[in-house]
Amino acid sequence: MKILVINPGSTSTKIAVYENETPLLIRNIKHTTEELAAFPRIIDQFEFRKNLVLKALESEKIPFDFDAIIGRGGLLKPIPGGVYEVNDVMLDDIIHAMRNHACNLGCLIASELSLLLPGCRAFIADPGVVDELEDVARITGSPLMPKITIWHALNQRAIARRFAKEQRTKYEDLDLIVCHLGGGISVAVHRHGRAIDANNALDGSGPFSPERAGTLPAGQLIDLCHSGRFTNDELKKRISGRAGLAAHLGTTDIPTVIRSIEAGDHHAKLILDAMIYNIAKEIGAAATVLYGKTDAILLTGGIAHSDYVISRLKERISFIAPVYVYPGEDELEALALNALGALRGELPIQVYK
Numbered sequence: 001m002k003i004l005v006i007n008p009g010s011t012s013t014k015i016a017v018y019e020n021e022t023p024l025l026i027r028n029i030k031h032t033t034e035e036l037a038a039f040p041r042i043i044d045q046f047e048f049r050k051n052l053v054l055k056a057l058e059s060e061k062i063p064f065d066f067d068a069i070i071g072r073g074g075l076l077k078p079i080p081g082g083v084y085e086v087n088d089v090m091l092d093d094i095i096h097a098m099r100n101h102a103c104n105l106g107c108l109i110a111s112e113l114s115l116l117l118p119g120c121r122a123f124i125a126d127p128g129v130v131d132e133l134e135d136v137a138r139i140t141g142s143p144l145m146p147k148i149t150i151w152h153a154l155n156q157r158a159i160a161r162r163f164a165k166e167q168r169t170k171y172e173d174l175d176l177i178v179c180h181l182g183g184g185i186s187v188a189v190h191r192h193g194r195a196i197d198a199n200n201a202l203d204g205s206g207p208f209s210p211e212r213a214g215t216l217p218a219g220q221l222i223d224l225c226h227s228g229r230f231t232n233d234e235l236k237k238r239i240s241g242r243a244g245l246a247a248h249l250g251t252t253d254i255p256t257v258i259r260s261i262e263a264g265d266h267h268a269k270l271i272l273d274a275m276i277y278n279i280a281k282e283i284g285a286a287a288t289v290l291y292g293k294t295d296a297i298l299l300t301g302g303i304a305h306s307d308y309v310i311s312r313l314k315e316r317i318s319f320i321a322p323v324y325v326y327p328g329e330d331e332l333e334a335l336a337l338n339a340l341g342a343l344r345g346e347l348p349i350q351v352y353k
């Protein structure tokens with residue numbers, strides 16, 4: 001069976017072609033800020049990114065012939081994890097999505113390309129809106145604003161399953177805290193295979209990150225909203241996109257920040273150390289969800305490549321449970337395996353409503 005995988009990120013479009021479990025092509029197409037600046041909204045990048053996928057296949061001489069195309073799912077309504085067939089309800093929700101994120105393009109491109117091939121199916125799996133929260137985790141101090149989660153469900157679950165396999169056990173038998181350290185940072189509690197708590201890494205809660213503000217003081221935020229200093233869109237960008245390290249230091253690039261620190265920049269050190277401090281606090285809070293009985297803490301995402309960040313984080317969290325580090329992400333393979341499992345009837349194909 002042949003699968004095309006499409007994972008649109010904020011600065012890249014990653015694609016892969018799998019023949020059963022074997023990767024035939026893995027390609028990371030990077031986009032410059034200038035290239036993307038030409039598009040007012042992320043959804044406007046649809047044709048551009050779709051054509052790049054087609055060109056990459058052509059240049060690698062991969063025939064356009066697939067049993068399924070799977071995209072990294074978008075910011076839909078909250079849904080349980082798993083594989084979903086792309087349908088009209090999903091496409092309509094994505095086109096009218098309240099939150100901008102490059103992953104919204106995943107199901108749109110998968111759907112459009114699948115229509116070119118009779119019998120080819122379009123899927124998404126474990127989108128960022130996967131919601132398996134316990135009821136108690138959903139309640140906030142205002143009934144107007146129940147907690148929502150937006151997190152790196154796909155990569156977290158893939159890494160958790162990889163860890164379980166390495167330990168010769170099942171993901172469903174473990175109690176884990178998984179932290180994805182990327183442009184956004186998510187911390188989730190996986191209790192016996194269910195993510196019973198996770199933050200909203202995009203625009204809600206948790207530690208600040210290279211691009212995101214994380215939890216903010218609510219009163220000050222309301223004042224800022226009414227200050228007349230910013231439009232609605234500008235303020236949203238100051239929460240997600242131009243927040244966190246980008247706002248404090250003008251870069252989201254950890255190696256650049258570390259070079260500044262090594263050159264004696266005390267402010268850069270203060271901000272990066274504050275980010276690490278906040279991540280550690282979120283992981284500490286997650287340990288209470290498991291009553292302190294955590295089998296392991298897994299750290300993943302691009303920042304997990306950084307010894308500076310990981311060593312300081314470990315100093316604060318190692319008392320909770322053994323810490324394992326998985327730099328980068330496994331999203332392309334996770335998507336491919338989800339599509340294969342769905343086609344083979346090994347995984348249920350869920351219907352988005």
Ligand SMILES: Nc1ncnc2c1ncn2[C@@H]1O[C@H](COP(=O)(O)OP(=O)(O)OP(=O)(O)O)[C@@H](O)[C@H]1O
Pocket residue numbers: 009010011181182183184185210252253254255301302303304305306328329
């Ligand atoms: N080798 C490295 N050493 C240190 N930091 C790195 C390295 N590679 C990437 N990073 C950092 O990882 C972050 C990006 O991580 P990642 O690629 O997982 O995120 P993304 O895909 O852009 O966004 P997200 O994971 O939130 O969807 C950036 O802050 C980047 O500077």
Ligand SMILES: CCCC(=O)O
Pocket residue numbers: 127128129150151152153183184185201202
């Ligand atoms: C689903 C992705 C969340 C994030 O980018 O922060």
